[in-house]
Amino acid sequence: MSRASILVVEDNPQTRKLLRVTLEGAGHAVREAESAQIALELIASDTPRLVLLDLVLPDMDGVELLRRVRGRPGGDTIPVLAISGMRARLEEVAGLHDEFTDTLLKPVTTSRLLEQVRSILAPPAGATPAPGRGISVLLVDDDPLQRKLLAIHLADAGFRVIEAGDGRQALEQARHATPDVVLSDVLMPDMDGFRLCRLVREDEVLRDTPVVLLSSAYTEADDAKLALKVGASAILVRTPEPAGIVRVLLDSLRAPRPMVGREGMPTAEYAARVRRQLDRHLERNAELSQRVALLEAEITMLAGTTEAIARGAPTEHVLGELLHRCMDAVGAASGAWYADGADGLRLVDEIVAGDDGHPAPPRSLRGHESAIGEALAAGAPGAFDRSSDPGPGRRLLELTGLGSLIFSPIQMRGERLGALSIGWTGDRLDGAWMPFIEAMAGQFAQAMELSRAVLALATTERNYRLAFEGSPAGAFIASADAAFVAVNPALAGILGHGSADAVIASLPCVCDMFADRARGAGFVARAREEGLATGEFELLRPGGEVRWVLAGLRAMRGPDGRILHLEGTVLDVTERRQAAELARREALQGEQLRIRDQFLSQVSHELRTPLAAIHLYAGIVNDGLAGPLVDEQRQHLETVLRNAVELSAMIDDLLEVTRAGTGALVIRPEPLQLDELVGHAVRTLRAAAAARRIAIAVRIAPGLPDVDADAARTGQVLVNLLENAIKFTPSGGEITVSADADPGTAGMVRVSVADTGCGIDAGEVPRVFDYLYQGASAGSLSRKGFGIGLHLCRDLVSRQGGNIWVESVPGRGSVFSFTIPTHQPAAGREREAA
Amino acid sequence: MSGLPTAKRILVVEDDQDMRNGLRLRLQSEHYTVSVAPDAVSAVSAAQRERPDLILVDIGLPGGDGFLVMQRLSALQPLAGIPVFVITARSEPENLERARALGAQGFFRKPINNRELMSAVRRVIG
Numbered sequence: 001m002s003r004a005s006i007l008v009v010e011d012n013p014q015t016r017k018l019l020r021v022t023l024e025g026a027g028h029a030v031r032e033a034e035s036a037q038i039a040l041e042l043i044a045s046d047t048p049r050l051v052l053l054d055l056v057l058p059d060m061d062g063v064e065l066l067r068r069v070r071g072r073p074g075g076d077t078i079p080v081l082a083i084s085g086m087r088a089r090l091e092e093v094a095g096l097h098d099e100f101t102d103t104l105l106k107p108v109t110t111s112r113l114l115e116q117v118r119s120i121l122a123p124p125a126g127a128t129p130a131p132g133r134g135i136s137v138l139l140v141d142d143d144p145l146q147r148k149l150l151a152i153h154l155a156d157a158g159f160r161v162i163e164a165g166d167g168r169q170a171l172e173q174a175r176h177a178t179p180d181v182v183l184s185d186v187l188m189p190d191m192d193g194f195r196l197c198r199l200v201r202e203d204e205v206l207r208d209t210p211v212v213l214l215s216s217a218y219t220e221a222d223d224a225k226l227a228l229k230v231g232a233s234a235i236l237v238r239t240p241e242p243a244g245i246v247r248v249l250l251d252s253l254r255a256p257r258p259m260v261g262r263e264g265m266p267t268a269e270y271a272a273r274v275r276r277q278l279d280r281h282l283e284r285n286a287e288l289s290q291r292v293a294l295l296e297a298e299i300t301m302l303a304g305t306t307e308a309i310a311r312g313a314p315t316e317h318v319l320g321e322l323l324h325r326c327m328d329a330v331g332a333a334s335g336a337w338y339a340d341g342a343d344g345l346r347l348v349d350e351i352v353a354g355d356d357g358h359p360a361p362p363r364s365l366r367g368h369e370s371a372i373g374e375a376l377a378a379g380a381p382g383a384f385d386r387s388s389d390p391g392p393g394r395r396l397l398e399l400t401g402l403g404s405l406i407f408s409p410i411q412m413r414g415e416r417l418g419a420l421s422i423g424w425t426g427d428r429l430d431g432a433w434m435p436f437i438e439a440m441a442g443q444f445a446q447a448m449e450l451s452r453a454v455l456a457l458a459t460t461e462r463n464y465r466l467a468f469e470g471s472p473a474g475a476f477i478a479s480a481d482a483a484f485v486a487v488n489p490a491l492a493g494i495l496g497h498g499s500a501d502a503v504i505a506s507l508p509c510v511c512d513m514f515a516d517r518a519r520g521a522g523f524v525a526r527a528r529e530e531g532l533a534t535g536e537f538e539l540l541r542p543g544g545e546v547r548w549v550l551a552g553l554r555a556m557r558g559p560d561g562r563i564l565h566l567e568g569t570v571l572d573v574t575e576r577r578q579a580a581e582l583a584r585r586e587a588l589q590g591e592q593l594r595i596r597d598q599f600l601s602q603v604s605h606e607l608r609t610p611l612a613a614i615h616l617y618a619g620i621v622n623d624g625l626a627g628p629l630v631d632e633q634r635q636h637l638e639t640v641l642r643n644a645v646e647l648s649a650m651i652d653d654l655l656e657v658t659r660a661g662t663g664a665l666v667i668r669p670e671p672l673q674l675d676e677l678v679g680h681a682v683r684t685l686r687a688a689a690a691a692r693r694i695a696i697a698v699r700i701a702p703g704l705p706d707v708d709a710d711a712a713r714t715g716q717v718l719v720n721l722l723e724n725a726i727k728f729t730p731s732g733g734e735i736t737v738s739a740d741a742d743p744g745t746a747g748m749v750r751v752s753v754a755d756t757g758c759g760i761d762a763g764e765v766p767r768v769f770d771y772l773y774q775g776a777s778a779g780s781l782s783r784k785g786f787g788i789g790l791h792l793c794r795d796l797v798s799r800q801g802g803n804i805w806v807e808s809v810p811g812r813g814s815v816f817s818f819t820i821p822t823h824q825p826a827a828g829r830e831r832e833a834a
Numbered sequence: 835m836s837g838l839p840t841a842k843r844i845l846v847v848e849d850d851q852d853m854r855n856g857l858r859l860r861l862q863s864e865h866y867t868v869s870v871a872p873d874a875v876s877a878v879s880a881a882q883r884e885r886p887d888l889i890l891v892d893i894g895l896p897g898g899d900g901f902l903v904m905q906r907l908s909a910l911q912p913l914a915g916i917p918v919f920v921i922t923a924r925s926e927p928e929n930l931e932r933a934r935a936l937g938a939q940g941f942f943r944k945p946i947n948n949r950e951l952m953s954a955v956r957r958v959i960g
Contacts (some may be wrong), residue, residue: 614945625863
């Protein structure tokens with residue numbers, strides 16, 4: 001027969017395995033490829049008899065792979081069977097009839113697969129078309145599956161097959177219609193193969209019919225001897241490859257009539273052989289059940305890992321369960337798994353058979369982590385038993401009292417994640433466990449890696465969630481068609497809704513956030529088209545409040561370019577806008593004020609210049625420099641001079657009050673002695689007072705502390721008050737300037753200017769400091785100017801932290817008083833601040 | 835108080851012609867020799883030419899203000915010691931501070947009080 005194999009090209013490992021097992025069960029040699037690339041390499045190395053080709057492969061479309069195969073020298077004759085789960089796809093490729101030999105729909109059933117493979121491959125290359133043609137064979141087997149499988153093979157080889165489920169039935173059938181040859185399983189209930197053979201030999205009709213015995217398990221020389229004794233033509237072991245059976249069947253027909261022993265059934269020998277066959281069968285069954293246990297453990301692991309991923313739970317308990325299963329499967333006395341940490345291996349879980357909760361039961365590997373690390377130093381699994389060379393492994397056996405041990409590193413892509421150890425009480429190690437333990441370690445590695453990945457993902461997700469939920473900026477996620485999916489609390493706040501859910505419930509679309517919905521829709525459309533959109537928008541809160549926001553929207557696309565979702569941020573910039581607007585207005589106002597100030601300064605200068613000339617020339621004339629004057633002329637000139645000075649003072653006042661109002665007036669407080677300040681002001685006006693025969697008295701309280709005041713501005717207040725006093729005090733009157741500690745407020749000094757003038761009506765008292773206020777009684781004695789002087793005084797005093805007021809008795813005089821803070825030494829001020 | 839003609843010379847720097855003439859009249863009546871300049875540039879050349887004993891300078895001048903005149907004078911060695919009085923129609927307190935900083939020995943606001951001015955002049959140059 002040809003050794004050429006069937007190539008299975010399938011990326012799904014389960015399907016691939018199923019196909020392989022089925023085909024191998026039918027006697028085919030199978031090679032596997034999980035990708036088109038590997039398939040092409042395998043085809044290049046050895047032309048397969050048949051290719052089973054999954055149409056959907058990770059790296060190439062099945063049709064494309066077929067074209068490549070066909071394009072190879074000799075590739076056009078390789079039969080290729082298309083496999084797919086999609087009927088439509090199969091129908092489509094079936095249209096390419098020249099290309100695919102046939103199609104097969106998933107899920108693939110065993111019989112359908114084998115039938116199709118057979119039909120494609122028949123007649124098998126190099127085999128006689130039908131060696132069994134015209135020959136009837138009675139096939140006796142109690143296992144219906146085995147019987148069916150063999151029946152198919154024999155039918156393939158051209159035999160006419162009659163089936164029987166046990167020896168008794170076989171005899172009946174054979175007596176009814178004598179077969180050319182009998183093929184019987186050895187071990188069957190009620191009547192085994194040896195007995196059947198014996199009965200055939202003893203039968204009058206059937207005695208010449210050859211019988212071939214088939215053992216499912218095992219044959220020894222003694223089995224062959226017994227077979228001969230009972231008159232069998234041959235005894236052979238069942239193999240997946242049916243060609244051997246066909247040959248033996250054909251041989252048995254050509255062979256001379258089998259000898260029949262006269263002595264009848266050799267009872268003792270027969271019993272021994274049957275028992276032996278049964279033992280062997282049981283052994284095989286045990287092996288199979290062990291394999292089942294291992295597979296079960298593997299499945300547990302896979303299920304556990306899957307479950308852990310689904311739940312995002314730590315996999316430690318899952319791995320503990322697996323360790324348990326693993327130990328059960330191999331009959332181990334102890335098992336442990338370790339995780340690699342900063343200081344080497346750390347025992348995560350240990351199971352000791354018969355462990356009654358003792359902290360370090362016998363056979364425990366607890367506490368021997370460093371020795372295990374040493375045993376694993378080479379990075380490869382290690383197996384130790386009592387016959388091993390001395391070393392860490394042997395030492396561990398002695399320490400734990402175990403008979404044998406297998407260690408395996410748990411590793412992933414060359415990095416060790418931990419270790420697995422399984423121990424037995426038996427002294428001799430069963431080498432068969434080694435690959436199993438290694439496979440288990442591989443599963444542990446997958447699980448630990450997954451656990452790490454799940455944990456990392458969970459952390460990332462948690463961090464993201466924290467960032468999203470806790471962000472002071474509004475953030476949202478919306479579907480591709482701009483429906484809100486998630487909204488963070490900050491955005492709910494900006495939008496004036498109680499909660500994120502309320503936003504999602506009441507706003508169907510992202511664009512509904514904005515007061516101008518059409519603009520919002522344009523914004524969304526721009527993000528969808530250009531990937532990113534930003535803009536400043538007005539939004540209307542449910543209560544009608546208007547907010548301004550800066551919004552950004554990004555369209556997130558999948559690998560295929562489709563929009564998966566939209567991510568947006570919303571910043572409330574209402575305050576910022578208001579502040580900017582205010583700053584703009586203030587700047588404008590500042591500029592306007594500066595211009596006004598400059599203008600007034602200029603005006604005052606321009607007014608004063610001709611006034612100065614008027615004053616200068618009037619003085620020149622008055623002083624007789626332009627010729628002698630009569631008294632009346634002189635008096636009139638003095639009036640001119642006085643009015644010029646008054647006008648000049650009014651211009652000053654006007655400018656001062658403007659400067660104070662615009663903040664251009666600067667107060668620079670410094671420590672001052674009040675008596676000096678008062679003395680200076682009095683000196684300035686003593687001449688003016690003397691001209692009206694008004695006396696000025698000064699009374700400064702002894703030991704008065706220094707004050708913190710701007711000398712020029714405080715002097716200005718004093719002069720102003722004195723000028724007023726002189727103005728309103730009749731000739732021969734008296735003005736008293738006094739200074740003492742303010743009895744009303746601690747830390748303040750009070751300065752008063754008292755006159756013996758006409759006084760102020762009670763109704764006018766509260767208003768005398770008002771801007772542009774002019775007393776009702778004005779006019780009789782003197783002009784009062786613009787009503788600026790006292791207003792300016794109040795401004796200057798309050799800017800220095802003081803207070804100004806007036807007490808007056810009409811007809812007797814007024815007392816104007818103001819306060820100034822006393823000087824605080826630096827240390828004292830700091831203490832106060834603290 | 836000297837009633838006799840003196841050799842003391844005063845330079846008046848003032849752009850307003852009326853003020854310039856009026857001040858000259860006033861000072862001549864006190865027997866000082868008065869020269870005048872209407873702007874900053876001619877003020878400096880007049881000072882170099884006349885070597886006055888006192889200079890009265892207005893702050894608001896065309897072609898550089900009174901402060902500039904003071905700076906020029908103090909930079910010219912033979913003129914640096916000449917006493918200067920500042921006259922101004924402006925009221926900003928900064929002007930007074932600046933004039934003091936530049937070494938002015940008198941500061942008069944317009945309208946000028948004649949008595950104060952004359953006593954100051956006599957105090958400085960006799």
